[in-house]
Amino acid sequence: TQLLEQSPQFLSIQEGENLTVYCNSSSVFSSLQWYRQEPGEGPVLLVTVVTGGEVKKLKRLTFQFGDARKDSSLHITAAQPGDTGLYLCAGASGGTSYGKLTFGQGTILTVHP
Amino acid sequence: GAVVSQHPSWVICKSGTSVKIECRSLDFQATTMFWYRQFPKQSLMLMATSNEGSKATYEQGVEKDKFLINHASLTLSTLTVTSAHPEDSSFYICSASRQGVGYTFGSGTRLTVV
Numbered sequence: 540t541q542l543l544e545q546s547p548q549f550l551s552i553q554e555g556e557n558l559t560v561y562c563n564s565s566s567v568f569s570s571l572q573w574y575r576q577e578p579g580e581g582p583v584l585l586v587t588v589v590t591g592g593e594v595k596k597l598k599r600l601t602f603q604f605g606d607a608r609k610d611s612s613l614h615i616t617a618a619q620p621g622d623t624g625l626y627l628c629a630g631a632s633g634g635t636s637y638g639k640l641t642f643g644q645g646t647i648l649t650v651h652p
Numbered sequence: 653g654a655v656v657s658q659h660p661s662w663v664i665c666k667s668g669t670s671v672k673i674e675c676r677s678l679d680f681q682a683t684t685m686f687w688y689r690q691f692p693k694q695s696l697m698l699m700a701t702s703n704e705g706s707k708a709t710y711e712q713g714v715e716k717d718k719f720l721i722n723h724a725s726l727t728l729s730t731l732t733v734t735s736a737h738p739e740d741s742s743f744y745i746c747s748a749s750r751q752g753v754g755y756t757f758g759s760g761t762r763l764t765v766v
Contacts, residue, residue, distance in 0.1 A: 545695075572755065581658070581745050581757035582696070627695060640686070640747075640755065645695040
């Protein structure tokens with residue numbers, strides 16, 4: 540069974556602070572996705588990383604995929620209250636990018652004004 | 653972009669009745685559809701994976717006779733919660749995937765069994 544360990548589970552910070560969320564596994568994934576979810580809604584895709592060592596930036600968000608494709612991180616610079624939400628990492632397995640997803644436990648981020 | 657429509661967004665039903673939730677991929681044909689259950693402030697828990705025209709594959713611990721999944725076409729999958737009980741109350745989310753499209757999630761269904 541593949542597992543994705545996501546940390547921290549809860550993060551409460553002040554506006555303007557930086558933060559990093561981690562996803563680690565002993566398994567190799569063909570791709571890894573990061574999602575953001577608001578209460579009562581489905582997850583919304585932020586980014587997909589596919590290549591080991593890949594770094595992608597989305598405004599104040601920076602995503603990294605480990606060289607061995609077993610871990611990933613999400614870094615947010617100068618967090619804003621609008622960043623509040625549940626962040627989920629998910630790895631695709633089976634050698635494809637459309638097979639079963641393994642989700643991390645999620646990180647509940649609260650950014651205080 | 654790819655869109656998945658999930659209906660209804662919320663439903664309240666009486667204990668012992670059955671409830672059907674629909675998941676439609678609106679602008680692409682999904683190779684695979686997934687059904688998840690989510691408890692408050694927790695991650696998504698995969699219930700089953702289904703491919704069009706074949707039986708769904710259920711995750712360990714998920715009762716297939718209670719959570720019936722039908723995947724009749726490449727754009728439609730349904731989840732029926734049979735003989736629902738209060739402990740089945742939860743947020744159910746579907747996802748559709750296809751190579752080249754990736755994964756697209758529905759907006760979820762809040763089920764409350766009273």
